[in-house]
Amino acid sequence: MRGTDTIIAVEEFACKSAYAAFSTRLGGVSRGAYESLNLGLKSGDEPGRVARNTRLFWEATGLDSSRHVRTEQVHSDVVAVVTEREPLGTAQGADALVTRVPRVPLVAYFADCTPVFFLDPVTRSGGIAHAGWRGTVKGIVSRVVDMMESEFGSNPRDLLAVIGPSIGPCCYVVGEEVRRAAAKGLPWADSVLIEAKGGGPEPAWKFDMWGANRRLLVDAGMEPGNISCWRICTSCRRDMFFSYRRDGPHSGRMAGVFCLEGEQGKHDMPEGEGF
Numbered sequence: 001m002r003g004t005d006t007i008i009a010v011e012e013f014a015c016k017s018a019y020a021a022f023s024t025r026l027g028g029v030s031r032g033a034y035e036s037l038n039l040g041l042k043s044g045d046e047p048g049r050v051a052r053n054t055r056l057f058w059e060a061t062g063l064d065s066s067r068h069v070r071t072e073q074v075h076s077d078v079v080a081v082v083t084e085r086e087p088l089g090t091a092q093g094a095d096a097l098v099t100r101v102p103r104v105p106l107v108a109y110f111a112d113c114t115p116v117f118f119l120d121p122v123t124r125s126g127g128i129a130h131a132g133w134r135g136t137v138k139g140i141v142s143r144v145v146d147m148m149e150s151e152f153g154s155n156p157r158d159l160l161a162v163i164g165p166s167i168g169p170c171c172y173v174v175g176e177e178v179r180r181a182a183a184k185g186l187p188w189a190d191s192v193l194i195e196a197k198g199g200g201p202e203p204a205w206k207f208d209m210w211g212a213n214r215r216l217l218v219d220a221g222m223e224p225g226n227i228s229c230w231r232i233c234t235s236c237r238r239d240m241f242f243s244y245r246r247d248g249p250h251s252g253r254m255a256g257v258f259c260l261e262g263e264q265g266k267h268d269m270p271e272g273e274g275f
């Protein structure tokens, strides 16, 4: 990782013809619970401030925001393929975006859910996924690998993935509904659910979303050594991030962005060494 206060760049992708970054809560203009770089319009912050924060975010990335595409984020396992012909804006029904088109930033919003960035340096394609518990138990990250294989001819063994800041197993306590869904969707659910003792009258588990998404990627054919997990918990790091679980619905949102660089892209760098 590296970056300014406002964003953390995905260093794992640097020098590989792609740029990816995740925003922090620092360096913006929102106040109170939204202090300060809130990028979410739907949680009650003043729209003018969110617009200003959004400009600050794009400035920090150095990307051209005019061609960006966003996920709709409905906790689906739908992966949208962004092409040159795709109308820009929001990809309806999608929680993940993949592309082979340079200079089209792909954006998703987060406040605890797991961001997963993808890059295939061989076919020069990649994308971003928004994996909450619903998307995780539906295997959205596996759908991304499948889609890159079928659409771009990617070999899963060539793919790189980065699991960014999100709520960790330290803080993500879930109840029976989530446990049951996980047990149904993930054959190895027991290995990512740890019984949380002393939390109250209802049974509760700590859900390791980082481990679950990593396991899904390996099951989809990726090399374990090509999957990087930052292990930064959004709930623990109040100083750096918003957290829906910690702060409730009236809290800010972060953004993740992925963009392939063109031949003369602003972020272009010579081909580097291994991952």
Ligand SMILES: [Zn+2]
Pocket (backbone or CB within 6 Å): 167, 168, 169, 170, 171, 172, 233, 234, 235, 236, 237
């Ligand atoms: Zn934590």
